[in-house]
Amino acid sequence: MARLFAKLKAIDFFKKIPSDLTEATLTGAWLSILAAVIMVFLFTAELISFMSISTSTQLVVDRSPQNELLKLNFNISFPALSCEFASVDVSDSLGTKRMNLTKTVRKLPIDLDMIRVGSAVEDHSHKPAPKYDAEGHFDEEPDIDVTVPLSHVNFDATLARYPIVIVNFFAPWCHWCQRLEPTWEAATKEVHDKYPEWDGRIRFAKVDCTQEMELCRAHFIQGFPSIRVFRKGHDDIVIGGMHEHETYMGDRTKDALVAFADSLVPSAGQPHRKHVNLSAAPKTSGCNLAGFVMVKKVPGTLTFVARSEGHSFDHTWMNMTHLVHSFHVGTRPSPRKYQQLKRLHPAGLTPDWADKMHDQFFLSEHAQSTHEHYLQVVLTTIEPRRSRHTGSYDAYEYTAHSHTYQSDSIPSTRFTYDLSPIQILVQETKRPWYQFLTTSCAIIGGVFTVAGILDALLYQSFKVAKKLNLGKQG
Structure with missing residues (x-):
């Protein structure tokens, strides 16, 4: 066993020098203190770097x-x-x-100063499009007394004369207006025959927006045809304290328009009531x-x-x-x-x-x-x-x-x-742990080695200087 231990000593990397063969110097002490300070500083910096996340x-x-x-x-x-048509x-x-798209979009009426002036607008985009009478359905009708379009001159007077006025704001070039025209004229004749001038409760009228642009813009008409209902001179409907327009959203057939007029007549002269075929159109220009x-x-x-x-x-x-x-x-x-x-x-x-x-x-x-x-x-x-x-x-x-x-x-x-x-x-x-260990060993070993080299250089330099000084004295 003793021989085995003796062989193990032969591979000792750290062979010891007897203490009586070593010499301590003041320079070595200062270098040791400096090296220790540098080791602690570098080790601390490395530890902080290891703990931080890059x-x-x-x-x-x-x-x-x-x-x-x-x-x-x-x-x-x-x-x-207008929110009425904004898409x-x-x-x-x-x-x-x-x-x-409407499910995730909110529309709020605003004025020209972008200030909210109404409640959120209900969108009717998913309702069926209004029905029309077949094209040419009234071509063979007898002569119809076509109502002369209103103008800015007689518009307000007409609204003031009748408790209920249903106005068709149209443009002659508009396809939908052209399709509605014979139906509107037929419905106008039937309604006025049923409720003549002496009855005085309802009136069908129309406005050509290509001739009366300012009048149409004053009523915020942006799409054609727009059918608005005026009661007692205005088309306001109050919803949640907000004033909005009444616009007709029902079918655009003669029967539907006449039935709509019949349903409104009993309310002439009575407090305003919202009709099933009426919808709130914002009384503002913006959205x-x-x-x-x-x-x-x-x-x-x-x-x-x-x-x-x-x-x-x-x-x-x-x-x-x-x-x-x-x-x-x-x-x-x-x-x-x-x-x-x-x-x-x-x-x-x-x-x-x-x-x-x-x-x-x-x-x-x-x-x-x-x-x-x-x-x-x-x-x-x-x-x-x-x-x-x-x-x-x-x-x-x-x-x-x-x-x-x-x-x-x-x-x-x-x-x-x-x-x-x-x-x-x-x-x-984050740095792996083995890099931290490797760097720490490199710091300790490197500083120790460099300090040892400096100590050896200084020690030898002092010895040489001492010998030279003794030689000069001798």
């Missing part, structure tokens, strides 16, 4: 799940687009088209549209435009001036995730990092002006180390380029979005 940023192909939908959030005011449409490069839409993650367009299945529009009347209160992509981060994003984002967060169009105003200076905003969207995914899968957050940022042009089609406001196929992936990383 980030790595990579550019990768978008790893979003297949068929994942993207949320577009908006709040936009159009001071000259939100979505289309994309795959051929998907969705018209007049605020707010909400969100879910779209596929492919290039597409979000369009704001006037739309109706039973109306036509004069393009020169449409004014798409608008104020973008907010437009952002994706879901707003919670306060905790916002702080993570602010801390880990490669370039930090600017005040408009998620909403580059906040409070921007776009004016239609010319007729038939369409506004187009081109958005390039980039996805940044933040993956904190402690919750790599459950706590990750997708932050969408975009650049916006806007321009206005005149078009022959109906004016609109379009947000064209294009998503980058490259995703910015920011991950928190």
Whole structure:
């Protein structure tokens, strides 16, 4: 056993020098203290570095799940687009088209100063389009006493004379107006035969908006034909304390119009009552549209435009001036995730990092002006180390380029979005424990070795200097 231990001693890396063969020096003591201080300092710095979490940023192909939908959030005011016809449409490069989205969109009437003046407008886009009599149905009717269209000269006097006046605001070029014309004339004759002038309770009338543009604009007519009901000189209906127009939304057949007139006659001279075929049309010129839409993650367009299945529009009347209160992509981060994003984002967060169009105003200076905003969207995914899968957050940022042009089609406001196929992936990383051990050993060993070399150099230098000094003295 003793021989075995003797052989083990032969492979000792740390052979000891007898203490009586060593010499302690003051220089070595100072170097030892300095080396110890440096070791402690470097070790502490290394420990802090090991305990801290660093980030790595990579550019990768978008790893979003297949068929994942993207949320577009908006709040936009159009001071000259009535909520009666305002529509939100979505289309994309795959051929998907969705018209007049209503489930996640709120419409509020506003005035020219963009101040709310009414309650939320109920959208009738999913109701069946009004029926019409067959074309040519009244071609063989005997001569009909066609009511001469009202003008600004006699409009107010007519409203004041009859308790109930049903007015058809039309434009001769409008297809739907042309189709309604014979029906309206036939219904006018039958109603006036049934309720002659001496009865004086109801009157059918019409206004040519191409001749009486100011009169039609004063009543906020944007789509043709618009059938409004005036009682006691006005078409106001009070809903929730707000004044709005009454507009007829029923079928546009002779029987339907006559039946509608019959149902209104008993209320002549009585307090105002809402009719089943009447709907509130905002008594304002503008509309605020707010909400969100879910779209596929492919290039597409979000369009704001006037739309109706039973109306036509004069393009020169449409004014798409608008104020973008907010437009952002994706879901707003919670306060905790916002702080993570602010801390880990490669370039930090600017005040408009998620909403580059906040409070921007776009004016239609010319007729038939369409506004187009081109958005390039980039996805940044933040993956904190402690919750790599459950706590990750997708932050969408975009650049916006806007321009206005005149078009022959109906004016609109379009947000064209294009998503980058490259995703910015920011991950928190922590150094492995073995790197900490390796670096710690390197610090201790390196400082010890360097200090030993310096001590040897200084010791030998002092010896040489001492010998030279003794030689000079001898």
